[in-house]
Amino acid sequence: MYKVEELTELVNREIDKLSFDKTPKELYEPIAYTMSQGGKRLRPILSLLACEMFGGDVQKALVPAMSLEMFHNFTLIHDDIMDKAPIRRGVETVYKKWNQNIAILSGDALFSLAYEKLLACDIEHLVDFIHLLNETAVGVCEGQQLDLNFESQKEVSIDEYIEMIRLKTAILIGACLKAGAIAANADKKHQDMIYEYGVFVGLAFQLMDDLLDVYADIEKFGKKPGGDIRENKKTYLYLKTLEVASKEDAELLRNYFSSTDIEDDIKYDSVRAIFDKYNIKALTEEKMNSYYEKALSILDQISYNHTEILRISKMIINRDH
Amino acid sequence: MYKVEELTELVNREIDKLSFDKTPKELYEPIAYTMSQGGKRLRPILSLLACEMFGGDVQKALVPAMSLEMFHNFTLIHDDIMDKAPIRRGVETVYKKWNQNIAILSGDALFSLAYEKLLACDIEHLVDFIHLLNETAVGVCEGQQLDLNFESQKEVSIDEYIEMIRLKTAILIGACLKAGAIAANADKKHQDMIYEYGVFVGLAFQLMDDLLDVYADIEKFGKKPGGDIRENKKTYLYLKTLEVASKEDAELLRNYFSSTDIEDDIKYDSVRAIFDKYNIKALTEEKMNSYYEKALSILDQISYNHTEILRISKMIINRDH
Numbered sequence: 001m002y003k004v005e006e007l008t009e010l011v012n013r014e015i016d017k018l019s020f021d022k023t024p025k026e027l028y029e030p031i032a033y034t035m036s037q038g039g040k041r042l043r044p045i046l047s048l049l050a051c052e053m054f055g056g057d058v059q060k061a062l063v064p065a066m067s068l069e070m071f072h073n074f075t076l077i078h079d080d081i082m083d084k085a086p087i088r089r090g091v092e093t094v095y096k097k098w099n100q101n102i103a104i105l106s107g108d109a110l111f112s113l114a115y116e117k118l119l120a121c122d123i124e125h126l127v128d129f130i131h132l133l134n135e136t137a138v139g140v141c142e143g144q145q146l147d148l149n150f151e152s153q154k155e156v157s158i159d160e161y162i163e164m165i166r167l168k169t170a171i172l173i174g175a176c177l178k179a180g181a182i183a184a185n186a187d188k189k190h191q192d193m194i195y196e197y198g199v200f201v202g203l204a205f206q207l208m209d210d211l212l213d214v215y216a217d218i219e220k221f222g223k224k225p226g227g228d229i230r231e232n233k234k235t236y237l238y239l240k241t242l243e244v245a246s247k248e249d250a251e252l253l254r255n256y257f258s259s260t261d262i263e264d265d266i267k268y269d270s271v272r273a274i275f276d277k278y279n280i281k282a283l284t285e286e287k288m289n290s291y292y293e294k295a296l297s298i299l300d301q302i303s304y305n306h307t308e309i310l311r312i313s314k315m316i317i318n319r320d321h
Numbered sequence: 322m323y324k325v326e327e328l329t330e331l332v333n334r335e336i337d338k339l340s341f342d343k344t345p346k347e348l349y350e351p352i353a354y355t356m357s358q359g360g361k362r363l364r365p366i367l368s369l370l371a372c373e374m375f376g377g378d379v380q381k382a383l384v385p386a387m388s389l390e391m392f393h394n395f396t397l398i399h400d401d402i403m404d405k406a407p408i409r410r411g412v413e414t415v416y417k418k419w420n421q422n423i424a425i426l427s428g429d430a431l432f433s434l435a436y437e438k439l440l441a442c443d444i445e446h447l448v449d450f451i452h453l454l455n456e457t458a459v460g461v462c463e464g465q466q467l468d469l470n471f472e473s474q475k476e477v478s479i480d481e482y483i484e485m486i487r488l489k490t491a492i493l494i495g496a497c498l499k500a501g502a503i504a505a506n507a508d509k510k511h512q513d514m515i516y517e518y519g520v521f522v523g524l525a526f527q528l529m530d531d532l533l534d535v536y537a538d539i540e541k542f543g544k545k546p547g548g549d550i551r552e553n554k555k556t557y558l559y560l561k562t563l564e565v566a567s568k569e570d571a572e573l574l575r576n577y578f579s580s581t582d583i584e585d586d587i588k589y590d591s592v593r594a595i596f597d598k599y600n601i602k603a604l605t606e607e608k609m610n611s612y613y614e615k616a617l618s619i620l621d622q623i624s625y626n627h628t629e630i631l632r633i634s635k636m637i638i639n640r641d642h
Contacts, residue, residue, distance in 0.1 A: 027466040078429060082422045101403045101469055104425060105462050108399060108432070112458040115436060119452055126447065131440055137433040141426050145348040148422055 001305065002058060004312050007048045011041045014062050015069065030094040030106040031113070034073045037089045042316065043172065044069045047180040049312060050194050053304045056184025063121040064129050064179035070114035071133060072172060075140055077107040082148065083231075090222070111137075121183075128182045136175040143167025156234050158243065162203065170202025177309075193298055200295035205316050207288040210235040212321065214272060215281055220320040226268035232257045236287065237280050244278050292317055322626065323379060325633050328369045332362045335383050336390065351415040351427040352434070355394045358410045363637065364493065365390045368501040370633060371515050374625045377505025384442040385450050385500035391435035392454060393493060396461055398428040403469065404552075411543070432458075442504075449503045457496040464488025477555050479564065483524065491523025498630075514619055521616035526637050528609040531556040533642065535593060536602055541641040547589035553578045557608065558601050565599050613638055 002010075020032040044065035051061035079085070080093035081103045087093065095103040118129045146164040150156050177198040181191040212221060213228045214237060228235050238257065242250050253274050256267055275281065295313065299306050323331075341353040365386035372382035400406070401414035402424045408414065416424040439450050467485040471477050498519040502512040533542060534549045535558060549556050559578065563571045574595050577588055596602065616634065620627050 024463060024466045024470060026470060027463055078425055082425060102466070104399055104403060105466050105469070108429075109459055109462040111429070111432060112455050112462070115451060116455040116459070119448060119455070123448070126451075127440060127444070130436060130447075130451065134433050134437040134440070138430055138437070141430040141433070142345060142348055145345045145423070145426050148426070149345060149347060 001308065002048070002052055004045060004049070004308055004315070007045050007052075007058065007308075008041060010048065010058065010062075011044045011065065011069075012038075014044075014066055015041070018066065018070075026098070026102055027106050027109055030077070030098055030102055031073075031110050033097070034077055034094060034106075034110070035070065037091065039089055041069065042312075043072055043176040045312065046173065046176040046198065046309075047183070049309050050177040050180025051184045052180075053194075053302075053306055053309055054181050054184035054186035054190060055304070056180070056186075060122065061180045061183040063117060064125075064132075064183060065176070067114045067117040067129070067133065068136075068172070068176050068179060070110055070117060071137065074107050074110040074114060075144075077103050077110065079144060081107075082144070125182055129179060132175050132179060132182070136172055139167045139171045143169070143171075150234050151232075156239060158236070158239050161234065161236060161239050165206040166199060166203060169206045170199045173202035173205065174198030190302060193302055197295050197298040197302075200291045200298065201313050201316060204288045204291040204295065207236055207284055207291070208317060208319065210237055211281065211284050211288070212319075214275060217320060222321055226264070226272075229256075229268050229271045230264050236284055237275055240283050240287075241275055241278055241280050244280075244283070245274065249274055249277065288317065322629065323369070323373055325366060325370070325629055325636070328366050328373075328379065328629075329362060331369065331379065331383075332365045332386065332390075333359075335365075335387055336362070339387065339391075347419070347423055348427050348430055351398070351419055351423055352394075352431050354418070355398055355415060355427075355431070356391065358412065360410055362390065363633075364393055364497040366633065367494065367497040367519065367630075368504070370630050371498040371501025372505045373501075374623075374627055374630055375502050375505035375507040375511060375515075376625070377501070377507075381443065382501045382504040384438060385446075385453075385504060386497070388435045388438040388450070388454065389457075389493070389497050389500060391431055391438060392458065395428050395431040395435060396465075398424050398431065400465060402428075403465070446503055450500060453496050453500060453503070457493055460488045460492045464490070464492075471555050472553075477560060479557070479560050482555065482557060482560050486524060486527040487520060490527045491520045494523035494526065495519030511623060514623055518616050518619040518623075521612045521619070522634050522637060525609045525612040525616065528557055528605055528612070529638060529640065531558055532602065532605050532609070533640075535596060538641060543642055547585065547593075550577075550589050550592045551585050557605055558596055561604050561608075562596055562599055562601050565601075565604070566595065570595055570598065609638065 015035060018035060020028045020035065022028045047061045047065035047068065048058045052058050076088060077094050080088060081095045081100055085093050086096040094106060115130070115133065118126065118133065121129055143164055143166070147168055150164065174195040178191050178195040181194045210228065213235070214225055216225050218225060238253065241253055245253065253271065256262065256271050299310065336356060339356060341349045341356065343349045368382045368386035368389065369379045373379050397409060398415045401409060402416045402421055406414050407417040415427060436451070436454065439447065439454065442450055464485055464487070468489055471485065495516040499512050499516040502515045531549065534556070535546055537546050539546060559574065562574055566574065574592065577583065577592050620631065
């Protein structure tokens, strides 16, 4: 059985093989730039691990794994326009390095190329893969739209927030695992189980993201924390605080998240102090662990060797950056 | 044999059946809005006509016809962001009516839905349809990128311009016809011939567009001409003038296209006067007709009844709006 580290190698080699050396270069260079940046390659690795877990040949999972990684990178290119994000993975975003129009177009092209990649799969899996990509893509758009809505929406419930991160982040984790299961010819029941497992892991993953943004060790995190606070992002930490805090503290927090004239460091310290007062770190960890437990209980019902899937899931949840 | 008018009816009924009544409404309303606007529905009608010409059942062509119409509408939503266009088909663009982020996202979702639509086709055509959509989508992105490049590119040759409109506009016409041929199980040779026919018709179609923008009868055109001149668009008329005009007139034209402080009507009249001096209307018609002749010579080699395909092609070329 391949280990996570070996599959990471395999994924990286496969990504290196992708060629975007075409014209017009203004369209393809941003694609090559984005695809070569690395990141954790978590999603394609999950496809390979799931394929292997269900007894498949990991080579068969490489096609959907690459396609879903391409799709993921397309969403990042477009998201960065919408969020006006200048930096991702420590380097300039496409939107910033080139311009907005190029980011729209190169994203669109990469999205097409993700579909084109799928055509290299075994024909008996094509309908399933295309449908999975469609369903995921539409869901991710819905999630991103909800996220945009939240910016101007006065009241966001925790349920709404969870639904947003489910769509925007978690279903893609589920889809990557399911793609591996399909490639391994796992039965429909197991495909659905590993998908659900992935969705729960994805929810925990996003809550960890929310947590790290406030509580990460700056050395390990590699960047200054507090980005979400600076941008008034309604994360789980923020919404949970509104739920449990006194009326006065809730009001205070709302004020911090609507004012624009407070110095970043002061705002971060003040908001973090409110979070701390209500033990939000522990409450978020509790929520995260509840999803992780749900994920594990699904995995327990799958009678295949899930050592490596479990290992990577733990790495996802216990990460410090 | 169905007539163009009957197939238009069929296409409109099929589009009415598409439902985008989902949430979040901020994502789906712009899609429903765009898809319901009408326009000429030229592209899906071409798919049906090609299918029928090759002896197929038009019902089989409805799936790719709808998919390609959805794809076309997706490109319009994104193009309007890039061109900052406030109006299309006489109504506000998605970008203008909602906002840019919604236009990016609803476009992305519609693009996915175009792929999802294809899954309703007969399984034996799926690979061909998906590949056709991918190839067309990537080509259209390349064409749009070339168009964006031209804005800041000092010298654009006529060959470069033709390659741009081939990618941006003509290959989709070719793809619509080819999709109909695939649905009719036409052989590969005929699929390619009707595609090439469509590309030539598409080139003529775009040159007619360039012409109408300057020379249309305002009553029939429904809007004030001169939009391309106002936006300094390097159309065929502009590029051909630079080729044939005296050094002085070429310089004058360049100046009009780089200055920003001339009143619109004065600029239009002045540029049109230069075009007229060099008989650019006739020269553009000549180029357009040369493509149309090439298209017809391909059609002549196809020994199926092409009465209706010919009729709609003539309608495209001889249109006044």
